Amino acid sequence: LAKTTQPISMDSYEGQEVNITCSHNNIATNDYITWYQQFPSQGPRFIIQGYKTKVTNEVASLFIPADRKSSTLSLPRVSLSDTAVYYCLVGDRNAGNMLTFGGGTRLMVKP
Amino acid sequence: GAVVSQHPSWVICKSGTSVKIECRSLDFQATTMFWYRQFPKQSLMLMATSNEGSKATYEQGVEKDKFLINHASLTLSTLTVTSAHPEDSSFYICSASYRVENQPQHFGDGTRLSIL
Numbered sequence: 001l002a003k004t005t006q007p008i009s010m011d012s013y014e015g016q017e018v019n020i021t022c023s024h025n026n027i028a029t030n031d032y033i034t035w036y037q038q039f040p041s042q043g044p045r046f047i048i049q050g051y052k053t054k055v056t057n058e059v060a061s062l063f064i065p066a067d068r069k070s071s072t073l074s075l076p077r078v079s080l081s082d083t084a085v086y087y088c089l090v091g092d093r094n095a096g097n098m099l100t101f102g103g104g105t106r107l108m109v110k111p
Numbered sequence: 112g113a114v115v116s117q118h119p120s121w122v123i124c125k126s127g128t129s130v131k132i133e134c135r136s137l138d139f140q141a142t143t144m145f146w147y148r149q150f151p152k153q154s155l156m157l158m159a160t161s162n163e164g165s166k167a168t169y170e171q172g173v174e175k176d177k178f179l180i181n182h183a184s185l186t187l188s189t190l191t192v193t194s195a196h197p198e199d200s201s202f203y204i205c206s207a208s209y210r211v212e213n214q215p216q217h218f219g220d221g222t223r224l225s226i227l
Contacts, residue, residue, distance in 0.1 A: 034215050034216075036218075041202070041221065041223065042220050042221060043115075043117070043204045043205075043206070043218035043219050043220045043221045044155070044204075044206075044218045045218070046215045046216075046217065046218075049215050087154070087155075099145075099157075099216060100157065101147075101154045101155040101156070101157075102154060103154050104154055
């Protein structure tokens with residue numbers, strides 16, 4: 001399973017765009033990149049998933065360069081409620097979607 | 112979207128008690144379920160992977176006789192912490208997936224276990 005590296009923490013202000021980058025240098029051909037959000041005392045919540053290039057949904061965008069050795073989660077115009085831990089994971093789509101959680105990025109959004 | 116329900120959300124019990132935690136996929140059939148443990152301010156640690164109808168696969172360092180996992184149907188997996196002790200106090204989270212390409216894991220809301 002590919003190991004991921006993310007910044008431990010980030011600070012931002014309401015209304016700003018936040019970009020969280022994740023490194024996954026040994027990503028395998030079958031691996032997808034998935035981002036989750038976790039609030040205290042709750043299970044992780046799926047944000048977005050991608051394989052290459054760019055993926056966008058109603059809450060975030062995911063940018064993946066051609067070599068797929070990193071990815072960037074982009075949160076547009078964050079609010080206080082976006083304060084959470086964000087996890088980047090890579091997993092083999094053919095392995096029952098087993099995932100290994102890294103340390104995650106603790107995002108603090110300030111007023 | 113896919114929903115995973117976990118029960119109970121919070122349990123306190125005496126040392127030596129066995130505690131069962133249920134994980135249900137409410138609107139899809141989960142071919143695989145995962146059990147994680149999370150200590151305060153730490154990341155999730157995978158404990159075991161269970162496939163419907165077969166024995167669970169435990170991660171290194173996780174005692175299979177201590178943490179009994181049953182995945183008897185495509186919508187239900189249970190984790191039983193046997194003879195729980197204070198060091199077993201933690202936040203236990205399950206997740207479920209079904210074997211379709213590109214489908215992410217869906218997580219339950221976790222069970223806070225406190226052993227006195």
